Amino acid sequence: MAPRALAIAAALVLAVLTLGPVCVVLARAGGFGAFGPGDWQALRFTLWQAFLSASFSVVLAVPVAKALARRRFVGRGVLVTLLGAPFILPVIVAIMGLIAVFGQAGLVNRILGALGGPTLDIYGLHGVVLAHVFFNLPLAVRMLFSAWAAIPAEHFRLAASLGLSPPAQWRVIDAPLILRVLPGAFTVIFVICLTSFAVALTLGGGPRATTVELAIYQAMRFDFDLGRAAALAVMQLVLALAAGLVALRVAGQAGFGAGRDRILPRWDGQGRLARGWDAMWIVAAALFLLVPLAAVVLRGLPGILLITPDTLRAAGHSLMVALGSTALCMAWALPLATRRGELLALPAIAISPLVLGTGLFMILRNFVNPFDMALPVTGLVNALMALPFALRILRPEAEAITCDYGRLRATLRMSSFAWLRLVWLPRLRRPMGFAAGLTAALAMGDLGVIALFADPDRATLPLQVYRLMGSYQMEAAAGAALLLLMTSLGLFWLFDRGGRLGAEA
């Protein structure tokens, strides 16, 4: 069957791209190296901070997503889009935004100081977790929110006509949904946080907050110890796979039943208490996520005037990379939107970009000049890294469609093509829009493997931000970062909106 062959091909390419580079680095090093003095401590810290970050992100996401799903208010659409922004921010920009709010001289401390309160110290494990929740809470919220939005309105109607009490409704509708979505969201966030490096170091306040990825960086770029880098990278991969297996075991998978796809007002949660509760969560989440973004915008405004043709050209390159990555990632994700496919893709975010870049560099330079491949390689790697996110978003929906409409397909004896065209793709449009938006924005902001493949004439926008900072051009860098934020967000909005158009969710 053609779709199966496609899935196998996609899976093979994926396996070669994730494991190939590690093997090449390993072969070059001649075997695994020994771990260094601080490596075990780094491993402990990495696991602990990833666990805390993922836990807080998913637990806080539940009330926020529920509130957003059942309330209608002016600006809700814009808010939902903006809430996605932290996830797609380039790390350095996000750190600056967070510090402008929570830092020693930040907004919070200035307010506390004016009120005569104590000074808040952001640097430490709590700072690392705060930053990771800032990045990943939006992702968890969006995953839950999409799932809630996909529940047929008939369910709520039925619940209302049966007179289900809020706890009963929670047990029948909300809890199963949360159980279906949360383990996967937890895993993806846990795995992202495993590879955290600059955020953990800067907000962790020093070597206490050393992560495995930092050890890889040190081994690779500073000590040229490929064996140790490879050993650490494999350890990271194993951890991610283990987390993935656990999540797949825990997560339920049944669909929610089909409905007539109408948007109906919700009957539940109209009491004053419930409304106040929801409002509180929406306001808190909006403040937490949007104030640092506003700080990025304010820092960047004076720098907008300093944007030069070089920076604009870099923005153009980033845009092309982003669009290329998105197309590639979607084409890759659709055949792999199954349980096995998702597990296979999970290592793609856990694999150290440094090891991946080095491995690809060593493979590619046998055939082409790596300098000429800067943009295509960046596009490819970004597609690869976004694939696990795309699958996390697409897979539950894709399975629900098969579960809900499979009988219809069998009854009507639909051909594969008709099924794809009439049922599968249209019903998958909303999650696809979201996944594509996420991929595009991630590809905009990612520095990825460019360090080995840099091309003087084809810099990407994040690279340009670093170049400017490296030459004392802090203000121009802030302006370029603002441009980056705007383009990422714009792309995200276009795709996401495209997917939701006419769906009124």
Place this chain on the structure above:
Amino acid sequence: MGPNTGLQSCPCAAILEDFMKSFAFTVAAGCLSAGLALAETPVLTVYAPDYFVSEWGPGPRIEELFEARCACDLQFKPGDLLPRILLEGDRTEADVVIGLNTDVTKKARESGLFAEHGVDLSPLTLPINWTDEVFLPFNYGHTAFVYDTTRVDAPPASFDALLEAPDDLRLVIQDPRTSISGLALVLWVQSVYGDEAQAAWEKLAPKIVTVTKGWSESYGLFTDGEADMVLSYTTSPAYHIIAEEDETKKAAIFPEGHYFMVELAARLATSDQPELAGDFMEFILSEDFQSMIATGNWSIPAALDGDKWPEGFQKLDLPEKVLFYSEDEAAELRGEAIEAWRRALSQ
């Protein structure tokens, strides 16, 4: 521009846009037999750190000055320096590499990939004696804590005073495991305090707000007001004086001495343009290059008398005493110095 002449004569590439140029070049080079029309102007390939090639970095000016005297095409390839060259081995495309630091010279020398520069070292005006026959200095500075006079009234007058300063003096530094300036700092502490290095770090620890991956992040935090002092270079104030006419940024000068940081260039033994590479090495110590590099790279020229420095550089506070470990000493001390730092700051 060499490669473009090749491109235009191949119709299959004409329709491809910028994004595809990279592929196109490979294709075009394949359609035309190698060497045809491409080798008219010799190309000197120079590996340089990433910030070199931005319009604010020294790259564009170096390219302009050198091309004016060489009848060649100088092409910068920015990015990782030694890691990339070690991966490429004797198949590297680089003719010259510029922007190396002393922390990698030992490893680089042992690789056997570099050739002697062959340049007369007598014009050097470094504060230390430099006799290296492979690695050629082009500019230097010293590690220093830079502060803002509007925020710090009484900067510490010595390293000891810095250790004893009240704990509300906020410092940002760089990680010695990921950044060259961070590594220079731990060697600095090592050379001032020796066996007492860890105790010194323990005194510094409460004042260190955070440690960043690289210099840029630290300096950004400092300019944003998140820290009072930042680990940077004695030359950093020159940027503010010259480019921003701002004299409020100063380096605190310590009588115990400051660690010497020099940037180096070297030529590859495998270069297919040995003559051009040699010319480039000579060019590095020429007055053209040296009088440009101060404001090009915000560092002190390696071979230029002080009276020829730009005015902003003549105003800099510079240390009397300069500390420096040879590459063998540094290699021996490095592990221990980083561990002292890590243990003290992990408590």
